[in-house]
Amino acid sequence: MDSENGTVSDAVKVLLHDIPRERGQLLPALWRVVEQYREITPELIGAVSESLNIPYAEVYGVASFYSLFDNPGGKMPVYVCTDVMCMLQGSENLKHAAESAAENGPVTIRESACLGQCDYAPAAWSGARVLRRATPEEIVSVVKEAGQ
Amino acid sequence: MNQVRRLLPDFGTTSSPTSVERLKERGFAEALRKVFAMSGEDIISQITESGIKGRGGAAFPTGLKWSSVYKAPGETKYVVMNADESELGTFKDRVLLEEDPLGALVGVLIAAHAVGAKKAFCYIRGEYRDVENRMAEALDTLRSQGWVGPDRVDVQIRRGAGAYIAGEETALFNSIEGKRPEPRVKPPFPTIKGLWASPTLIQNVETLANVAVLFAHDTEWFKQYGTKETIGTKLVAISGHVKQPGVYEVPFGMSLTDILNAPDLGGGIAGSGRLGAMLLGGAAGTFLTPEEIAKSSLDYASLGAVGANIGSGAVMVFDDTVDLVGVTTRLARFFAEESCGQCVPCRVGTQRVVELIENDGIQSRPQDLRELGLAMRDASICGLGQTAPLALLSLLDRPELRQHA
Structure with missing residues (x-):
């Protein structure tokens, strides 16, 4: 992901230029990095560490705690809720349909704990969009769209 | 209304x-x-x-x-x-x-x-x-x-x-x-x-x-709404086998039966049409039998009498075909996944609960499960570890809910 103008470290510095160099800004900073790169690699952790002047181990400890930052490979994640209420409404079918549609493509399917959409189970979430009372057909089209 | x-x-x-x-x-x-x-x-x-x-x-x-x-x-x-x-x-x-x-x-x-x-x-x-x-x-x-x-x-x-x-x-x-x-x-x-x-x-x-x-x-x-003990209204989030899942604002003291069945609330039991159980208060909540539901209302004292709590207001409804042991297994996996790992009773306890249920079933070692659950409740640092075993313990206490096990 190196650009012509410099290394990842420089790119991250530019990305975080308006974020104050404070420990309390680590979570917003990590969000910005994830929205840009879709994953947090050791290299990116190093860049955030340098940029905010927080030790590498501390940044790693925080970044690795959160499931929404856990996306090795950096594919576009689509989350299928497989918690109790969605499970009762057929989240397994939804997940399988999504997985087949995503195979060998740029999208990855992840299971999610309760998405807080139990009144519209089964639910899925593409980061931007919540799918309510999702059908296998619908999730397949979302996976295809997300991959374009 | x-x-x-x-x-x-x-x-x-x-x-x-x-x-x-x-x-x-x-x-x-x-x-x-x-x-x-x-x-x-x-x-x-x-x-x-x-x-x-x-x-x-x-x-x-x-x-x-x-x-x-x-x-x-x-x-x-x-x-x-x-x-x-x-x-x-x-x-x-x-x-x-x-x-x-x-x-x-x-x-x-x-x-x-x-x-x-x-x-x-x-x-x-x-x-x-x-x-x-x-x-x-x-x-x-x-x-x-x-x-x-x-x-x-x-x-x-x-x-x-x-x-x-x-x-x-x-x-x-x-x-x-x-x-x-x-x-x-x-x-x-x-x-x-x-x-x-x-x-x-x-x-x-x-x-x-x-x-x-x-x-x-x-x-x-x-103060127009509520009971003497608990003033005001509560948002309840009803999900699962009801005809109209959703969020409703009700006065404290309303009967659970009305919450499930009133035409402007839950609208009646869906699925098989026969109420099997309710999980009240979320993953860390309590399973209630149809008999307990029938005599309880949305207030702390009434629910306390059946060992339950309003919690956040989550009302999860299951018809009589749902395998509640399967539900409890899913809950146990959830807690094992979400434990932060800081304290031993929760980090190890949530894992052991999953192993016990998945390998041996909930029936085979109820006493061990109960002791483990009580140790987690008493010794964990925070609410997650303390309440993680509650739903499981409530199911152990209600053998009539385990007909599918």
């Missing part, structure tokens, strides 16, 4: 949820003017008089909490709105923030003025991106009206990133501070040492919305 519309706006409301018009229509503009002319003591005594209790699950008296932060020594104080709604089956704060985001935010401003805080944070789970956007719009409206800003109260939104434990109040502070969201040992309590070791008032979204409607009206109005 069984449902009430107070925290949720009237059905006829047409103004945009984040507009200045809505702020006026709901009486919030007037409430802010009134409150900012009052002293902290007067605001807090009105809160105490109203009898509001925390709606996030613990039902701690709100007036007492505010008074504790008010009296706590310290130059800098904070107010935090907890919108990290991640409890299984809980989605009331999502609906409340979708339908009336200004209410809870007005509650934040009232709280900040009352306890003397200049800075507030609204912490919302990362999966609620649409709700976060709406909250930001509502905040802009309040800013444009001069209620939010460096000279009044500076309010920042913080987005969580997928950690159930971050909803625990002290873990949430660590998350805002840029640390791992692991719970802290209490005491000291947040009212004395919260965010950056300063006195901090942290409240659930629904509690803050209650504060806003209280000051948009008065104490007499506020």
Whole structure:
């Protein structure tokens, strides 16, 4: 992901230029990095560490705690809720349909704990969009769209 | 009509949820003017008089909490709105923030003025991106009206990133501070040492919305609904096998049967049409049998008699075909996944529960499961570990619910 103008470290510095160099800004900073790169690699952790002047181990400890930052490979994640209420409404079918549609493509399917959409189970979430009372057909089209 | 519309706006409301018009229509503009002319003591005594209790699950008296932060020594104080709604089956704060985001935010401003805080944070789970956007719009409206800003109260939104434990109040502070969201040992309590070791008032979204409607009206109005012990209304999130899943506002004291069956509430049992069980209060809640449901109402004493708690207001309904042992296994996996790993009873206990259920079944070693569950309840640092075994223990106590095991 190196650009012509410099290394990842420089790119991250530019990305975080308006974020104050404070420990309390680590979570917003990590969000910005994830929205840009879709994953947090050791290299990116190093860049955030340098940029905010927080030790590498501390940044790693925080970044690795959160499931929404856990996306090795950096594919576009689509989350299928497989918690109790969605499970009762057929989240397994939804997940399988999504997985087949995503195979060998740029999208990855992840299971999610309760998405807080139990009144519209089964639910899925593409980061931007919540799918309510999702059908296998619908999730397949979302996976295809997300991959374009 | 069984449902009430107070925290949720009237059905006829047409103004945009984040507009200045809505702020006026709901009486919030007037409430802010009134409150900012009052002293902290007067605001807090009105809160105490109203009898509001925390709606996030613990039902701690709100007036007492505010008074504790008010009296706590310290130059800098904070107010935090907890919108990290991640409890299984809980989605009331999502609906409340979708339908009336200004209410809870007005509650934040009232709280900040009352306890003397200049800075507030609204912490919302990362999966609620649409709700976060709406909250930001509502905040802009309040800013444009001069209620939010460096000279009044500076309010920042913080987005969580997928950690159930971050909803625990002290873990949430660590998350805002840029640390791992692991719970802290209490005491000291947040009212004395919260965010950056300063006195901090942290409240659930629904509690803050209650504060806003209280000051948009008065104490007499506020006390029109509820029971002697528990004043006001509660948002319940009904999901599963009911005809009309959704969030409904009901007075405390309403029978669980009405909540499930009334035509303007749950609308009756779906699925097989026969009620099998209810899981009340989320993943850390209690399973109730149809007999227990029939004799219980939405109040702490009534539910306490059957060993249950309102919790966050999650009402998960199962028809009589659902394998509740399977449900409990899913819950056990959830807790094992979400345990932060800081303390042994929770880190090891949640894993052992999964192994015991998956390898041997819930029937084979009930005594071991029970002892493990009690050790977790007694020895874990925070609410997650303490309450993780509750649903399982409630199922062990109700053999009639395990016909599928």
